[in-house]
Amino acid sequence: DSKLPMALRSNLLDLFGQIEREFENLYLENIELRREIESLNERLAGEGQTVDGGDLTKGALKTKASHSTSQLSQKLKTTYKASTSKIVSSFKATTSRAVCQLVKEYVGHRDGIWDLSVTRTQPLVLGTASADHCAMLWSIETGKCLLKYAGHAGSVNSIKFHPTEQMALTASGDQTAHIWRYMVQLPLPQPPADISASLDDDVDFSDKDEADGEADGPNECPTVRVATTTLKSHQGVVIAADWLVGGKQVVTASWDRAANLYDVETSELVHTLTGHDQELTHCCTHPTQRLVVTSSRDTTFRLWDFRDPSIHSVNVFQGHTDTVTSAVFTVGDNVVSGSDDRTVKVWDLKNMRSPIATIRTDSAGHRRMVCCSAWNEENQACNLFTCGFDRQAIGWNINIPALLQEK
Missing domain, CATH: 2.130.10.10 (YVTN repeat-like/Quinoprotein amine dehydrogenase)
Known part of the structure; x- marks a missing residue:
């Protein structure tokens, strides 16, 4: 019953889908963080049960609770630091000098x-x-x-x-x-x-x-x-x-x-x-060779080789967990793929088994x-x-x- 043009409806549905996936990722991260907190709390509670009952005076309990809170905070900080260390190290060489x-x-x-x-x-x-x-x-x-x-x-x-x-x-x-x-x-x-x-x-958009x-x-x-x-x-x-x-x-x-x-x-x-199972999202050609890379909502990207006129080979790469929004060639022999799973992966054309x-x-x-x-x-x-x-x-x-x- 919608009066919107089909192309506009498709664009809107695509945008809403991207927003929904972002919220879903945040929701899953939140659940995972809650599980981590609960696990740490259970571990700390288990440590508290081993303390002799006679020593658990009000002051001792306060000290133990303070120590537990501090330990939990330190655990969360360590976990967060570990999860972000890779991206931080990736930009460590350029962030301070880039303008x-x-x-x-x-x-x-x-x-x-x-x-x-x-x-x-x-x-x-x-x-x-x-x-x-x-x-x-x-x-x-x-x-x-x-x-x-x-x-x-x-x-x-x-x-x-x-x-x-x-x-x-x-x-x-x-x-x-x-x-x-x-x-x-x-x-x-x-x-x-x-x-x-x-x-x-208020600008006039008339044809x-x-x-x-x-x-x-x-x-x-x-x-x-x-x-x-x-x-x-x-x-x-x-x-x-x-x-x-x-x-x-x-x-x-x-x-x-x-x-x-x-x-x-x-x-x-x-x-x-x-060969792709769902809609394509992007295509890119190599700057100096007859190579094409296509990406798709099926979570894969494919490398098509047209260098030999008699053979047109294709390789499928499954390195992402969500829509591959783009895959492009670099000046060197690399492919860079980006995905709605919020990762960017770099691949070597000489060895595409893993990023x-x-x-x-x-x-x-x-x-x-x-x-x-x-x-x-x-x-x-x-x-x-x-x-x-x-x-x-x-x-x-x-x-x-x-x-x-x-x-």
Whole structure:
């Protein structure tokens, strides 16, 4: 009986599911902590029973109770310290020397931002994908919108740039992926403007029907509405897409539980990658090899190998206990996977039997849920970008002298 569009209902159900899992994890942790306290209390009570009755004067009881409370407190402190020592040691080498500074805010989307990416070629621009059905390109230095892509009929869930050409790949809730060309001219740096009006809840969200390439208004950026190539073989939301090395093929991941490999020039479907038991959440390609990694709500991620044209092998990895929200390749031979079980695991491609590192973490940052982050080593002044459901992307400067010196 709901009058909400199906895509919006799906997004809401997904968000509510994430919130429910967070509360469930907190509830289970609380139960485990209570059990630990009860166990310690029972142990201490047992020790108290061994004391001779004649010695249990009022003063002795008070001393024993004080000692028991102190011992319980120390036990809890030791337990907490042990449970957090791994993550503390992981960041011990950089925390004291790292300096994080907010540099720029990119405001203009009318709904939450799902994904962001930085171009691999000059000029360097930031791309964002939003639930407002649009993708936007931004000047990293000025924060100004350079171009808007409005060709999708649903939420834009991801954006990735071609390795050598000025082309972007976007995935959408309209069950398609689009490839579209862009041409941008970077503006001269301007003094920071007042962005408070951009987040005003009373802003007019009415649709506009301007022609392709024309500005939507006096304060809007030019808009492109037609894709160069449309990829449509999925039967569900396309949640992510990425270019394979060389840029001649792309891979898409969908809620229909499959990933598709397409030829860019012909738009033809080359392979359908099946095997996941539940909806896919992400896909990523290796920067220098024909490798693809897909992640899923089935708690696994899969590594697909296309290096040998005659053999397309796949390996399944079950290192998490909840939805694997993303799995990505690093510059080295590693895969980093993140999960709703609130762990991040690092894997070595040469030996994927077990993770080489596990970090337990809790998210923080924007005023609302943070959806994505991207690292950019080409721009030292603004080298980390984050986006979330507060409708904005943020550029940060992360300065870690120790790591920079090692490079």
